[in-house]
Amino acid sequence: MAEFVKPKVVVSKCLEFQECRYDGEIIRDQTVHNLMPYVQFIPVCPEVEIGLGVPRDVIRIIDNSGSDQLYQPAKKLDLTKQMNEFSEQFLAEVGEIDGFILKNRSPSCGINDVKVYGGAEKSPVVRSSSGLFGSKVQQRFAQLAIEDEGRLKNFTIREHFFTKLFTIASFRKLKKEGLLADLVEFHARNKYLFMAYQPTILKKLGNIVGNHEKKTLQEIFECYEKELYKLLSKLPKYTSNISVSQHLFGFFSKDLSVKEKDFFISMIDKYKKKKVPLSSVASLLKSWALRFDNEYLLKQTYFEPYPERLIEISDSGKGRDYR
Numbered sequence: 001m002a003e004f005v006k007p008k009v010v011v012s013k014c015l016e017f018q019e020c021r022y023d024g025e026i027i028r029d030q031t032v033h034n035l036m037p038y039v040q041f042i043p044v045c046p047e048v049e050i051g052l053g054v055p056r057d058v059i060r061i062i063d064n065s066g067s068d069q070l071y072q073p074a075k076k077l078d079l080t081k082q083m084n085e086f087s088e089q090f091l092a093e094v095g096e097i098d099g100f101i102l103k104n105r106s107p108s109c110g111i112n113d114v115k116v117y118g119g120a121e122k123s124p125v126v127r128s129s130s131g132l133f134g135s136k137v138q139q140r141f142a143q144l145a146i147e148d149e150g151r152l153k154n155f156t157i158r159e160h161f162f163t164k165l166f167t168i169a170s171f172r173k174l175k176k177e178g179l180l181a182d183l184v185e186f187h188a189r190n191k192y193l194f195m196a197y198q199p200t201i202l203k204k205l206g207n208i209v210g211n212h213e214k215k216t217l218q219e220i221f222e223c224y225e226k227e228l229y230k231l232l233s234k235l236p237k238y239t240s241n242i243s244v245s246q247h248l249f250g251f252f253s254k255d256l257s258v259k260e261k262d263f264f265i266s267m268i269d270k271y272k273k274k275k276v277p278l279s280s281v282a283s284l285l286k287s288w289a290l291r292f293d294n295e296y297l298l299k300q301t302y303f304e305p306y307p308e309r310l311i312e313i314s315d316s317g318k319g320r321d322y323r
């Protein structure tokens with residue numbers, strides 16, 4: 001069974017950890033719950049941290065000549081400075097982390113789709129923005145795995161988030177240890193996963209590891225990290241997953257029966273039509289890697305980029321193209 005480094009993840013405390021919402025409620029979240037044995041969570045509630053009690057009067061973002069102001073209408077309190085100061089200090093002191101799972105639509109934690117009202121008094125929504133804490137997270141840690149719990153209900157987004165999170169955590173560990181041999185091995189076992197993400201960047205990463213430019217070890221790790229973040233910045237296209245699967249199929253096709261080949265073709269067709277997840281195609285390929293005892297392929301993270309037990313087929317129904 002594959003071994004995984006435990007990623008460090010900052011999470012909105014009201015998701016599974018504490019009854020700290022404005023109304024004294026907690027939110028049950030399946031993804032956070034499922035991740036508990038596999039990640040080290042750092043829960044935080046920015047509103048409680050700046051001294052607002054539980055329960056508390058609602059706060060909202062209002063438009064102040066184009067900038068976002070965090071405001072508590074019942075007490076006529078402007079909380080912008082406090083929230084920004086807390087966020088900057090918390091994020092400066094949080095240490096090494098790999099990702100964030102934040103509560104969606106919150107004026108503090110939200111990373112997008114947060115309502116911005118036209119003024120302090122009763123006024124309509126004029127635009128959308130990020131919450132104040134969520135916005136600082138995105139400014140400071142744009143390269144990490146950042147999502148809100150709403151988007152993580154979508155299967156494709158969740159799969160990408162987990163892949164990115166566990167890959168970044170694994171790289172963080174080997175960067176700390178600083179051994180070129182480990183980086184070479186990391187690159188080799190991620191080859192097909194990275195090919196599915198962005199083949200051109202896979203090539204650049206290969207050149208960095210090859211070190212024809214005679215860079216120092218520190219420079220190699222830094223260059224690799226930069227390109228790795230670029231590679232993981234977008235979801236892989238499903239067409240790339242198909243071409244990688246077909247490429248892997250090529251390792252076994254000459255040894256398979258006609259029926260087995262037909263079965264693979266029908267599986268790819270079902271994946272194209274969103275009737276089966278990629279993991280079903282990958283499991284089939286892995287079963288052949290096991291049967292033909294292909295050690296090289298069995299080490300590939302493509303078959304299990306994050307712990308298998310996290311695979312949860314449930315989906316918000318917004319499909320592969322939801323961004």
Ligand code: SF4
Nearest residue numbers: 013014045103106109
């Ligand atoms: S969304 Fe953020 S600020 Fe609001 S209750 Fe949850 S953790 Fe606290």
